[in-house]
Amino acid sequence: MRKGQHRFVAGFLLFPVALYVIFVIWPYIQTFGYSLTDWKGQSQSFEFVGLDNYTALFKDDIFMGAIWHNILFLVFIPVITILLALFFAFMLNAGGRGRSGGVFGVTGSKYYRVIYFFPQVLSLAILAVLFGAVYRSDGGGMLNGALIEFGLVDSQNPVEWLNEPNFVLWALMAVVVWHGVGFYLVLFSAAMQSIPRDIYEAALIDGASRTQSFFRITLPLLWDSVQTAWVYLGIAAMDMFILVSTMTAGDYGGGPDHHSEVMSTVMMRNFLLYGRSGYACAMGVVMLLLTLIVSVVMLRATRRERIEF
Numbered sequence: 265m266r267k268g269q270h271r272f273v274a275g276f277l278l279f280p281v282a283l284y285v286i287f288v289i290w291p292y293i294q295t296f297g298y299s300l301t302d303w304k305g306q307s308q309s310f311e312f313v314g315l316d317n318y319t320a321l322f323k324d325d326i327f328m329g330a331i332w333h334n335i336l337f338l339v340f341i342p343v344i345t346i347l348l349a350l351f352f353a354f355m356l357n358a359g360g361r362g363r364s365g366g367v368f369g370v371t372g373s374k375y376y377r378v379i380y381f382f383p384q385v386l387s388l389a390i391l392a393v394l395f396g397a398v399y400r401s402d403g404g405g406m407l408n409g410a411l412i413e414f415g416l417v418d419s420q421n422p423v424e425w426l427n428e429p430n431f432v433l434w435a436l437m438a439v440v441v442w443h444g445v446g447f448y449l450v451l452f453s454a455a456m457q458s459i460p461r462d463i464y465e466a467a468l469i470d471g472a473s474r475t476q477s478f479f480r481i482t483l484p485l486l487w488d489s490v491q492t493a494w495v496y497l498g499i500a501a502m503d504m505f506i507l508v509s510t511m512t513a514g515d516y517g518g519g520p521d522h523h524s525e526v527m528s529t530v531m532m533r534n535f536l537l538y539g540r541s542g543y544a545c546a547m548g549v550v551m552l553l554l555t556l557i558v559s560v561v562m563l564r565a566t567r568r569e570r571i572e573f
Contacts, residue, residue, distance in 0.1 A: 292552070295545045295548050295549060296545075296549055298310075298541065298542050298545040299317055299318070299542060299543075299545035299546035299548070299549050300312060300313065300314060300315070300317070300542075301313060301542045302542050303541045303542040303545070304539045304540070304541055304542075305535065305536075305539055305540075305541030306539065310542065313542070317542055317543045317545075317546035318546050318550075320543065320546075321543075321546055321547065321550060324530075326522050326525060326530055327527065327530050327547065329522060329525055330518075330522075330525040330526050330527045330529070330530045331527060331554075333433060333524065333525060333526050334501065334502055334504070334526050334527055334554075336433060337433075337436075337437060337440075337501035337502075337504060337526070338498055338501040338502065338558065340437055341437060341440050341441060341444075341497055341500065341501045342493070342494050342497035342498055342501065344437075344441050345440075345441050345444045345445055345448060345493075345497055346448060346490060346493055346494065346497070348441065348445045349444075349445050349446075349447075349448035349449045349451075349452055349493070350452055350478075350482075350483070350486070350490070352376075352380060352445070352449050353448075353449045353452035353453045353456055354456070354474075354478050354482055355370050355373075356370060356373040356376055356377060356449070356453060357373070357453055357456045357457060358456070358464050358474075358477065358482065377449070377450065377453065380445065380446040380449050380450075381446040381447070381449070381450055382446065383442055383443045383445075383446050384443065384444075384446045384447045384450075386443070388443070388506040388507060388510075389506060389510065391439055391442075391443055391507070392439075392506065392507055392510035392511050393510075395435075395439050395511065396426075396510075396511055399425035399426050399435055399511070401422055401423070401424045401425065401426070401427060402422055403419055403422060405422070405425075407423070407425060408422040408423055408425075411423065426511060426512055426513070426519075426524075427513065427519070427520045428520070429520060429521070429523040432512060432519075432520065432523055432524045433523070433524055436504070436507050436508060436511065436512075436524060439507055439511075440500065440501075440504070440507065444497065444500070448493045448497075451489055451492075451493060452486055452489055452490075452493075455485075455486050455488075455489040456482065456486060459481070459482070459485050463481055464477055464481065467480075467481060487566070490566065491562075491563065491566040491567070494562050494566055495559050495562050495563060498558050498559065498562050499555060499558070499559065502527070502551065502554065502555045502558060503526075503528055504526045504528065505526065505528035505529060505532065508524055508525075508526050508528075508529050509529055509532070512524045515533055515537055516529045516532050516533045516536075516537070517529050518530070518533075527547060527550070527551050527554075528551070530547060531544045531547040531548055531551065532544070534547065
């Protein structure tokens with residue numbers, strides 16, 4: 265750098281870096297500090313307890329069960345969402361064939377984009393209310409009403425979607441997938457539109473099927489976008505607080521009998537309801553570390569050599 269440029273750059277970065285440290289880094293440091301104490305959340309006085317909170321965490325059956333539920337979300341939500349979004353994006357961009365033999369999207373693709381993206385404009389709180397009506401445990405619920413109408417379920421014994429341990433996690437997962445597919449469809453479609461049509465047309469001339477075109481052309485050229493989607497969906501799967509706390513039974517959700525518990529709901533219950541704020545801070549630190557580990561692992565596991573076209 266030229267003489268004097270260091271001062272200019274330092275002066276330019278000083279204010280934004282200071283804001284980042286104060287409002288982002290410092291809360292993390294505070295949380296870790298509180299996690300080493302018996303802080304109750306209300307009192308300014310607390311005692312240092314070292315790693316006792318972390319030791320108690322791994323003996324807490326509810327929190328350990330919540331970790332496994334988050335892992336289940338982490339496995340299925342990204343895979344299902346990305347596969348559906350890739351399939352629909354491919355059909356909207358290269359799933360049809362024109363009369364001249366070129367490659368086009370299916371008929372009406374511009375309208376389908378709007379329909380698929382519509383769930384993304386709704387907040388998760390609104391989705392919780394809508395799917396609360398869908399999953400109602402009586403004949404008035406959309407799912408139970410349809411099953412009763414087709415004679416698959418007895419009207420006197422409808423399915424308790426959100427109160428049945430075997431169904432509740434999958435019901436929540438369906439909401440997240442329904443909400444996320446439209447956004448990642450648009451993301452993949454934007455990336456797919458940058459792929460020259462000549463590549464697809466050359467593949468068609470060589471006799472490639474749609475399946476071969478997808479796996480040998482589309483997926484390799486969209487891998488950077490898929491990697492980004494995987495990381496964001498993984499982070500979302502490690503959270504799930506809004507849907508679980510809103511749609512399931514219990515204080516801050518987690519019902520029935522902790523079968524839908526996730527780490528964030530256990531943390532908030534300990535922090536706001538039980539007054540075990542230092543213990544809750546330890547949970548927050550563990551959540552942060554697990555989320556960072558998941559992000560790094562996903563980035564490394566999905567890393568591929570960049571393909572130019």
